[in-house]
Amino acid sequence: MPVTHFPISVPDAATYTVKATDAGLVHYMPDLTADITITLPSPDFGLWFEFAYVGAAADAQDWLINTGSDTNYYKGGVLHVDADAGAGADECLPARSDGNSNSKFTVLTPDVGTRVRIECADGVTWNVSGMVVSASASAAAFADQ
Secondary structure: OOOOOOOEEOOOOOEEEOOHHHOOOEEEEOOOOOOEEEEOOOOOOOOEEEEEEOOOOOOOOOEEEEOOOHHHOEEEEEEEEEOOOOOOOOOEEEEEOOOOOOOEEEEOOOOOOOEEEEEOOOOOOEEEEEEEEEOOOOOEEEEOO
């Protein structure tokens, strides 16, 4: 079967807008030179996007994945894996959305193994799951607009 859609290599830029037509594709995130704000399209039934970090070392930059409105909030969360295990902090813990208004999701200084999936099952909200690997004490966080 010929491949008609290819994975997305996200550019090293300050902003990136995800297209609804790119649903179902993995978005490969580079080792960035500055923080990036990623804007999701309007939610719609069945849309899903996956973001995977593909740098060769821990990134010093952050991702902010924005739904654009507290009405289109996140449900779920991610697992944070501490990349400097044994340094006295929690080694593995969940980072959860509040499930009622958090529309911004930040991934701090991702390392290899970071992979996040965001999908819309109801046409309004976004489900988020995955794993964030980082040496940061709080590698993932949710907030309102």
